[in-house]
Amino acid sequence: MGIQDIIEGKKQWRAHVARVKTLPPDYQIVYKEMQKYLFKVGPVDLPEGPLLPEIVDFFEEGVAAGKGVLELIGDDVAAFCDGLIKDSPTYAEIYQQSISGKPRS
Template sequence: MTIRDLIEGKKEWRAHMARVKALPKDYQIVYREIQKYLFKVAPVELSDGTDLISGIVDLFEEGAASGKGVLEVTGQNVAVFCDDLIRVSSNN
């Protein structure tokens, strides 16, 4: 990995986090908890995890644009939502 790769990765992460900060507050809170859970539990490489996390932001942006609450998107049990994401991403 070169310095250029590190810089590009950092730019991408900042852009990703800017998207998260643009979400409604309840979505941001649940996103941070999902992120912590996935980084601790998920058996995925960081590059795969980044795609997974970006997909979550996409889903959350769609839910917020539709006027749904975050738990309408994830379901009441966010841990089960995370486990399902891990299972689906492991099968791909």
Template sequence: MRIRDIIEGKKEWRAHVARVKALPQDYQIVYKEIQKYLFKVGPVELTEGTGLLSGIIDLFEEGAALGRGVLEVTGSDVAAFCDELIKDSKTYADIYQESANQEVNKAIKKATDKTK
């Protein structure tokens, strides 16, 4: 990664954070919880720019402009809202599961080969 890319990434992130801070307080609170949730659950593409997170801000800005409360936008189960957003995304949990399964299969194959 070049220095210019790092600088551009920081500029994009600062602009992203400024958009969050411009949201009404209830939207900011829910956005931060969504962000924490997504960082823990980990859709792989979440770390590639701010695409998904920016999309959430777009949705929140629209909801706020229409005078809707944040839970009218997300529903009362914010985790379910997040899960729905990433349902077709590959997560770090998926990668870990695949890796674990591959390791088990290798170990079983190796053990089976030794008994032949």
């Protein structure tokens, strides 16, 4: 990864954060909790992948439709996040496989 890639990545991240800041406060709170949870659980492709921008897209559509954030995702933020990443490899799974000696599938 070169310096230009790092600079471009930072620009994209700042643009993403700016989009989040345009959401209503309740959406921002839920997004930040989702982000924290997802960074903890660790889908391997989270930093470069499309998941976080897609969540913002989804939230922007919800705002445009006049829906509350919990109408979109339900009361259990973690369960909603788990549903989003159910088919994605996570760092926890990779670690479990490494200590159990099982190859990744």
